[in-house]
Amino acid sequence: MKIRLNSPTFRRSAALVLLLVLWESFSQLGWLDPFYAPPPSRVAKVMVSLFGDGEIWPHLEATFSAAIIGLLAGLAVGIILGFGAALMPIVAELLEPVMIVLNAIPRVILAPLFVIWLGIDLASKVALALILVAVLIFFAVYSGIKEVDQRLVERVLTLGGGRRVLIREVYVPSVTAWVMGNLKVAVGFAFTGAVVGEFVASSRGLGYLLQFAQSTYNAALTIALIVLIMAFVLVLFALSERLERRLLRWRYT
Amino acid sequence: MLRVQNVAIAYGAEPILENIDLEVKAGEFASLIGPSGSGKTSILRAVTSLLRPQSGMIELDVPRNEVGFLFQDDALLPWRTARQNVALGLRIRNVAMEEAEARAEQWLSSLGLAGFGDRYPRQLSGGQRKRVAIAQVLALRPRLLLMDEPFASLDAIVRTRITQELLGWVERERLTVLLVTHDLEEAISASDVVYVLSQGPRATIRSRHEVKIARPRNVLETRRHPFFGSLLRRLWDELSGESPPVDYAL
Numbered sequence: 001m002k003i004r005l006n007s008p009t010f011r012r013s014a015a016l017v018l019l020l021v022l023w024e025s026f027s028q029l030g031w032l033d034p035f036y037a038p039p040p041s042r043v044a045k046v047m048v049s050l051f052g053d054g055e056i057w058p059h060l061e062a063t064f065s066a067a068i069i070g071l072l073a074g075l076a077v078g079i080i081l082g083f084g085a086a087l088m089p090i091v092a093e094l095l096e097p098v099m100i101v102l103n104a105i106p107r108v109i110l111a112p113l114f115v116i117w118l119g120i121d122l123a124s125k126v127a128l129a130l131i132l133v134a135v136l137i138f139f140a141v142y143s144g145i146k147e148v149d150q151r152l153v154e155r156v157l158t159l160g161g162g163r164r165v166l167i168r169e170v171y172v173p174s175v176t177a178w179v180m181g182n183l184k185v186a187v188g189f190a191f192t193g194a195v196v197g198e199f200v201a202s203s204r205g206l207g208y209l210l211q212f213a214q215s216t217y218n219a220a221l222t223i224a225l226i227v228l229i230m231a232f233v234l235v236l237f238a239l240s241e242r243l244e245r246r247l248l249r250w251r252y253t
Numbered sequence: 254m255l256r257v258q259n260v261a262i263a264y265g266a267e268p269i270l271e272n273i274d275l276e277v278k279a280g281e282f283a284s285l286i287g288p289s290g291s292g293k294t295s296i297l298r299a300v301t302s303l304l305r306p307q308s309g310m311i312e313l314d315v316p317r318n319e320v321g322f323l324f325q326d327d328a329l330l331p332w333r334t335a336r337q338n339v340a341l342g343l344r345i346r347n348v349a350m351e352e353a354e355a356r357a358e359q360w361l362s363s364l365g366l367a368g369f370g371d372r373y374p375r376q377l378s379g380g381q382r383k384r385v386a387i388a389q390v391l392a393l394r395p396r397l398l399l400m401d402e403p404f405a406s407l408d409a410i411v412r413t414r415i416t417q418e419l420l421g422w423v424e425r426e427r428l429t430v431l432l433v434t435h436d437l438e439e440a441i442s443a444s445d446v447v448y449v450l451s452q453g454p455r456a457t458i459r460s461r462h463e464v465k466i467a468r469p470r471n472v473l474e475t476r477r478h479p480f481f482g483s484l485l486r487r488l489w490d491e492l493s494g495e496s497p498p499v500d501y502a503l
Binding site: 152156158159161 | 301303317318320321322324326328329330331332333341342345346373375376389393
């Protein structure tokens with residue numbers, strides 16, 4: 001593999017490495033208090049020990065399950081409600097104000113309520129991830145259909161197409177473009193819902209571990225967990241980008 | 254084939270067209286010209302039921318599914334290939350996928366786009382996209398073809414070439430055509446009848462002119478016909494009188 005010295009990727013990687021080297025050096029020189037800013041080597045050791053003794057797996061499973069189920073359910077709910085509201089004025093009349101309010105508030109404030117209703121297990125985390133994703137996708141689908149290119153609608157109508165053809169040939173593909181454009185944000189939201197839900201009340205998950213690390217003032221564990229979550233979200237970002245290129249190949253060909 | 258009788262069209266409370274009467278006989282090529290904003294496109298939209306007239310009657314002697322509409326914009330589905338776009342109307346008419354795509358490929362070939370079937374619209378030039386749009390409409394074998402300034406966005410050479418191809422097709426198949434255009438030369442060289450719309454609001458048909466030039470026609474050679482020049486001058490004078498003067502002091 002060729003490394004281009006003038007590429008942005010190289011410059012970004014070099015900047016990251018430089019930051020880590022400086023951070024490590026300052027810690028070794030005693031210029032940084034390891035209680036607040038433990039050196040990268042110590043964070044790496046914590047990370048290795050988390051995986052080495054297998055302690056992390058049940059927590060990863062819990063967070064991933066909540067985030068992925070919440071993401072998929074949120075996508076499904078958002079798409080169905082978005083289509084319903086865009087195609088049936090009565091549904092829009094009822095749903096739009098609720099969605100606007102849900103969109104305006106920081107939806108993580110619903111976490112305690114979900115814990116009261118659904119308990120501290122998986123369901124409350126899924127519910128929070130779901131609501132975060134569903135509201136985002138609802139507006140993507142709703143606006144996607146409302147702002148669909150009317151020339152395409154008229155073209156299909158004059159070719160003899162009806163409502164079903166319009167949905168299949170115009171609305172679904174145009175909404176797919178909008179949804180894919182929001183998929184990365186949705187992935188982030190799903191993890192936010194899962195982790196914040198675990199942070200509020202749980203017995204497993206990365207959020208639970210974070211809460212534990214915070215209560216014991218364990219900065220190394222906190223940073224290790226943050227890095228871990230970032231790494232997994234980046235992997236999901238890459239996967240959603242591949243999915244977007246596959247589904248929207250007409251845009252990238 | 255098509256009769257528009259006493260039609261009035263309004264957008265909300267604003268009247269656009271009044272007392273519109275025009276007739277296009279079977280096998281006839283009619284053009285509708287007029288000042289910008291006079292409502293030419295609205296008449297075509299009313300004929301295709303995309304717009305509901307305020308009053309009047311539109312009679313068609315052909316079923317709706319035998320009316321083809323060629324838009325000003327090519328408006329192809331960006332997520333479908335050229336072949337799939339052409340096949341779309343056939344698929345809507347329940348032609349099996351394989352047959353629809355085979356027929357689409359034939360149409361693309363006959364319009365000079367052999368080998369372009371797998372390309373998406375964004376991979377085609379403006380002229381190629383316009384040909385795909387023409388293939389999409391002609392593949393349905395319409396008996397009445399409505400065209401709304403279909404070649405306005407093309408450069409002069411491509412425009413003349415495509416107009417000639419389409420004219421050849423129309424003459425061979427004896428299609429009935431109503432063309433909306435602001436290009437007087439295009440209207441005269443292609444048409445049997447030219448209708449002139451007055452300046453809006455409340456625009457109406459102010460005159461009808463027969464084009465006495467024999468068919469088959471060649472778009473370029475028709476322009477050298479003695480009748481062409483005299484009709485062009487008459488239409489020019491009529492439309493010049495309709496257009497509001499420009500106040501350059503502004």
